[in-house]
Amino acid sequence: MNRLFRQDRLIASNTIRATFAGWHDRAMAALMLLAALAAVRAWFVDRPWTVAAWTAFAAGAMIGMGAGRLVGTRLAFHAFDGLLAADALHRQIRRHYVAAWHGVGLGVLAVVTLIARPSLLVVSVPAYLTGVLVAALTDGLKFPTHIVGTTRPGWTLRAWSHRPITGVVAATVLLLSLLPARTLGTNALMAFVGIETVLLALILTSVDDAIVRFMTIAGHGSRHIIVRYIRGLASFLAVAASGCWVMLGPSAAGIVAAVCIAMLLIVTLRILAYRLHAKRFADLLVSILAGLLMLVAYSMPVVLPVIALAMFWQLQRRGRAKTWLLT
Structure with a gap:
């Protein structure tokens, strides 16, 4: 073996x-x-x-x-x-x-x-x-590492995925792909919007656990770290939702917004978990918590906001104690 x-x-x-x-x-x-x-x-x-x-x-x-x-x-x-x-x-x-x-x-x-x-x-x-x-x-995929005689290591798609311009590019790809797809039926078109939004948004949700822990012990709070990681996804949400509203109506914009908000919650969960635990355990914890939220959303959607707020508050409260703390 x-x-x-x-x-x-x-x-x-x-x-x-x-x-x-x-x-x-x-x-x-x-x-x-x-x-x-x-x-x-x-x-x-x-x-x-x-x-x-x-x-x-x-x-x-x-x-x-x-x-x-x-x-x-x-x-x-x-x-x-x-x-x-x-x-x-x-x-x-x-x-x-x-x-x-x-x-x-x-x-x-x-x-x-x-x-x-x-x-x-x-x-x-x-x-x-x-x-x-x-x-x-x-x-x-890697961006050029040698531009006009200047070496710039680390220009990877992952490093650029958090920048607002990357979110704008991803939203533009989504909107352009919807032009030929408008001939589909309503249900098929909405499904197409949802699937492509998920695939593009996933590119913008990478989180480096080592950087999160380093920023934590360097004194950065969770709010600063979260804002750093969601800029690309936030710009994607703004451009894609607005464009879908104009092109296809509020239903498509609502699908884009729902997917992006779910991705934002997952990114936030991962960051809060990485501030507390090593990557493997943090990923397992995020999977369990995300599954719990999905189960609550399916069976008892009324209490979902309360459960989600309690979950995030608990992780944030515990993570605050890790700031400036070498572990």
Whole structure:
């Protein structure tokens, strides 16, 4: 078995055991997982197949992009700081490592799809692979490092994703792509707007946990860090929502606004979690909290603002104690 994969599998297993050490923690996690799967199945079963298929495609693409970024980040760590750097620099071993983890991701997605609605398997699997491809392309894009004789290292798409101009460019791409799509039916057009908004907004939501922790111990508050990371997404929201309102009406603008607001909440959750915990545990915590918010939004939308405010306030209160604190 690939040694890189075996090491990461062991790390993940130990992290889960440490996170859910007590039987009550495991029971609570199992109940939340079952409740989430039940909610997902109830939602997909009650929807027309076309709507469910578009939703499954969007979800699969998002999961694929997230998995692609995570695997790429782990490979970079292994290559530069890991104990198995020689393996991580070997092309064939890298390919086996990537294939193994994406095999796990596809397996989990397939199981969830079979539980939710088996007929959507033909949509979710290609969507996952599309998301992996998008993640590979966006992580590989780099701006020129030598411009007019001046070396400027680190000009990557990730570094530029937080700048307002990047959000404006992404919004322009969305609006231009809607010109030929206006011939679609209303439902298909709204689904197209939602899916493309999700894919473009994901490019603007990257958060570097090391930078967040450094800014925290350097005395920067959570508000300053959050504003730094949401500038691109905020400009995307302003331009895309306004343009969609003019071109397609308030429904399309509402979809864009809802997606961007959800992304803003996820970015805020990640920043607050990174101020408190290491990346792996913070990502797990954000996944659990985001799943809880989705479950509350589906079952009890009236209490969603209260739950969300309490969640953010608790993370902010704990994170404030980490400011200026070397850990």
